[in-house]
Amino acid sequence: QVQLVESGGGLAQPGGSLRLSCAASGFTFSDYGMSWARQAPGKGLEWVSAIDVYGSVTYYAESVKGRFTISRDNAKNTLYLQMSSLKPEDTALYYCRKDKRRFEVPMSPGVTDYWGQGTQVTVSS
Secondary structure (H helix, E strand, C coil), X not given: CCEEXXXXXXXXXXXXXXXXXXXXXXXXXXXXXXXXXEECCCCCEEEEEEECCCCCCEEECCCCCCCEEEEEECCCXXXXXEECCCCHHHCEEXXXXXXXXXXXXXXXXXXXXXXXXXXXXXXXX
């Protein structure tokens, strides 16, 4: 059974940092590209970042480029999102999402088939 469990969210001040983690189980983690997406209150789901199976190719939404870094540790079956220079508009529920295809990079939520319960990030002074 596929499980994705996000953690690491919380309250941060503008300009601050947080590191999100996503513990994966129930599938061969190293065979699947992974992504992060977020949903702010009253808004739709926004794709944030994606990473290939090796962790060597990464993509970012323009809104987070240069501030967020996605990474993965295949030995630990864990996906990460390092968030820096946080802005109030980064406030959202953040989800890690698994690509439904093997060895591809999930560039949109539409190609993902599993996600976790999300972790809340609130950026406020």
